Amino acid sequence: MKITVIGTGYVGLVSGTCLAEMGNDVLCLDLDARKIAILQDGEIPIHEPGLLEMVRRNVAAGRLRFTTSIEDSVAFGQLQFIAVGTPPDEDGSADLQYVLAAARNIGKHMTDYKVVIDKSTVPVGTGDRVKAALADELAKRGLDTPFSVVSNPEFLKEGAAVEDFMRPDRVVIGAEDERGIAMMRELYAPFIRNHDRVIVMDVRSAELTKYAANAMLATRISFMNELANLADVMGADIEQVRVGIGSDPRIGFHFLYPGCGYGGSCFPKDVQALIRTAEENGRQLKVLQSVEDANEAQKHLLLEKIDGRLGKDLAGKHFALWGLAFKPNTDDMRAASSRVVIQGLLERGATVTAYDPVAMNESRRIFGDETRLRYADAPMAALQDADALVIVTEWKEFRVPNFGAIKAALKLPLIFDGRNLYPPQQVRDNGLEYFAIGRR
Numbered sequence: 001m002k003i004t005v006i007g008t009g010y011v012g013l014v015s016g017t018c019l020a021e022m023g024n025d026v027l028c029l030d031l032d033a034r035k036i037a038i039l040q041d042g043e044i045p046i047h048e049p050g051l052l053e054m055v056r057r058n059v060a061a062g063r064l065r066f067t068t069s070i071e072d073s074v075a076f077g078q079l080q081f082i083a084v085g086t087p088p089d090e091d092g093s094a095d096l097q098y099v100l101a102a103a104r105n106i107g108k109h110m111t112d113y114k115v116v117i118d119k120s121t122v123p124v125g126t127g128d129r130v131k132a133a134l135a136d137e138l139a140k141r142g143l144d145t146p147f148s149v150v151s152n153p154e155f156l157k158e159g160a161a162v163e164d165f166m167r168p169d170r171v172v173i174g175a176e177d178e179r180g181i182a183m184m185r186e187l188y189a190p191f192i193r194n195h196d197r198v199i200v201m202d203v204r205s206a207e208l209t210k211y212a213a214n215a216m217l218a219t220r221i222s223f224m225n226e227l228a229n230l231a232d233v234m235g236a237d238i239e240q241v242r243v244g245i246g247s248d249p250r251i252g253f254h255f256l257y258p259g260c261g262y263g264g265s266c267f268p269k270d271v272q273a274l275i276r277t278a279e280e281n282g283r284q285l286k287v288l289q290s291v292e293d294a295n296e297a298q299k300h301l302l303l304e305k306i307d308g309r310l311g312k313d314l315a316g317k318h319f320a321l322w323g324l325a326f327k328p329n330t331d332d333m334r335a336a337s338s339r340v341v342i343q344g345l346l347e348r349g350a351t352v353t354a355y356d357p358v359a360m361n362e363s364r365r366i367f368g369d370e371t372r373l374r375y376a377d378a379p380m381a382a383l384q385d386a387d388a389l390v391i392v393t394e395w396k397e398f399r400v401p402n403f404g405a406i407k408a409a410l411k412l413p414l415i416f417d418g419r420n421l422y423p424p425q426q427v428r429d430n431g432l433e434y435f436a437i438g439r440r
C-alpha cells in the first residue's frame with residue numbers, strides 16, 4: 001500500500017518505518033527541515049532501540065523516503081497518517097493546531113480518495129473536526145472528493161516502540177465507513193497474523209480509549225506512589241506490598257512500581273487533557289485530578305528527602321545524578337522528573353554532574369549554558385567530587401554498581417534513589433546511607 005505519514009517524530013518515524021518493513025511504500029513528511037535532513041543523511045533524530053537499522057534497511061530497499069514537501073506527501077499515499085504532536089495548551093487541553101493544519105493541507109491538495117488516519121492522541125470529537133477541515137478545504141476548491149476519517153490511536157512505548165508496533169497487543173480502529181475499515185484491516189493484517197487483534201469501534205470511542213489507557217496506567221503509578229509515601233512513615237516496605245498485591249490476578253504486577261513521579265510526552269499531558277475534556281463537558285474527573293496532583297508532588301519527593309537530610313541550603317554541595325531521560329531506553333526528557341530534581345538542586349545552591357547513556361545531548365539543549373550543571377561520560381565519573389548520588393532513571397547499567405567504589409568516591413556516603421533499584425540492606429551493609437521510596 002502507498003502510505004504517507006505526516007509528522008516524523010517518535011510515533012511517525014516508528015510507524016512509517018514499521019509499515020515499510022512489512023513491504024509498504026512509505027513517505028514520511030515533516031515540516032522540521034532539520035529532522036528530514038538528518039534522516040536523508042542516513043541518521044535518525046531520536047534514540048529508539050532497533051530503529052536506526054530498520055530505517056536504513058527500508059531506505060536502501062526503496063520503500064521508505066522522507067520529505068518536507070506537503071504537495072508530494074498528499075499526492076503520495078492513499079492512506080494519510082496524521083502523527084503530529086498534540087502538546088498541552090495553556091489550560092492543559094490538547095492543542096490541536098498541528099492536527100488540523102495537517103488535515104487542511106490534505107484537503108488543499110488531494111485529488112482522489114484518501115483515508116485520513118488520526119494516530120496522534122486527540123480529544124473526543126477531533127475526528128469530526130478533521131472531517132470538517134477536509135470538507136471545508138475541498139469546498140473552497142469546488143470539490144467533493146470522497147475521503148474516510150479513521151481514528152487509530154497508537155499504544156507504542158518509547159524504548160520498546162519498534163517491538164510494540166511490529167507485535168501490537170491490539171489495534172484500535174475507530175471508523176464509521178466500510179471502505180476505511182477494510183483498508184485498515186488490510187494494512188494491519190501482517191502485524192497480527194496469529195490471531196485477530198483488531199478492535200473496530202466508533203471514532204469517539206477510539207479517541208477516548210487512548211486517553212483511558214494512559215489515565216489508568218498513570219493512576220496505578222500515583223496510587224503506588226502515595227502508598228509508598230505512607231509506607232515510609234509507617235515503617236512498611238512497599239516492595240513487599242507490591243508483590244503481595246500484584247499476585248492477585250485482578251491486579252497483576254505491571255505498573256505497580258513506585259518512584260519519583262511519571263513523566264514523558266504522554267501521561268502528564270494526556271491526563272491533563274482528559275481532565276479538561278471532562279470539565280468542558282460539565283463533568284469532573286476527581287480520581288484523575290488527584291492522580292495528577294499526586295504526581296506533581298511526587299516529582300519533588302527526592303528534593304524533600306535531600307532537604308530532610310542536608311537542609312535546604314545546599315550552597316557548596318555537589319551532586320552526582322544518574323539518569324536524565326523520563327524512562328530507560330529513550331532520550332526523551334519531556335516532563336521528566338530529572339528536570340524538577342536538577343532545577344531544585346540548582347535553586348538550593350548546589351552544583352550537579354549528570355550522567356545518562358543517551359539523553360545528555362537533549363539535556364544540554366534543555367538546560368543550555370547552565371554552568372552549574374555538568375556531564376560525565378560514565379556513571380562513576382559523575383561521582384568525582386560529589387557529596388551524594390541521586391538516581392532518577394532506572395537504566396540497566398545502574399542496577400549492579402560497585403557500592404564499595406561509590407562509598408569511596410562520595411564525600412558524604414548518601415544515595416537518594418528515586419527508582420528503588422537496590423535492596424536497602426545491601427546498600428547499608430556497604431556503609432552508605434540509602435534513601436529510597438517506601439523501602440524499609
Ligand SMILES: NC(=O)c1ccc[n+]([C@@H]2O[C@H](COP(=O)([O-])OP(=O)(O)OC[C@H]3O[C@@H](n4cnc5c(N)ncnc54)[C@H](O)[C@@H]3O)[C@@H](O)[C@H]2O)c1
Nearest residue numbers: 007008009010011030031032084085086098102120121154
Ligand atoms: N511518544 C510516544 O510515546 C507516543 C505514544 C503514543 C501516542 N503518542 C501521540 O502521538 C503524537 C505524536 O507524538 P510524538 O511523540 O511522535 O511527537 P513529536 O513531537 O516527536 O513529533 C511530532 C512531529 O510532527 C511534526 N509536525 C507538526 N506539524 C506538522 C505538520 N502540519 N506537517 C508535518 N509535520 C508536522 C513536528 O515537526 C514533529 O517532528 C502525539 O499526539 C502523542 O500524544 C505519542
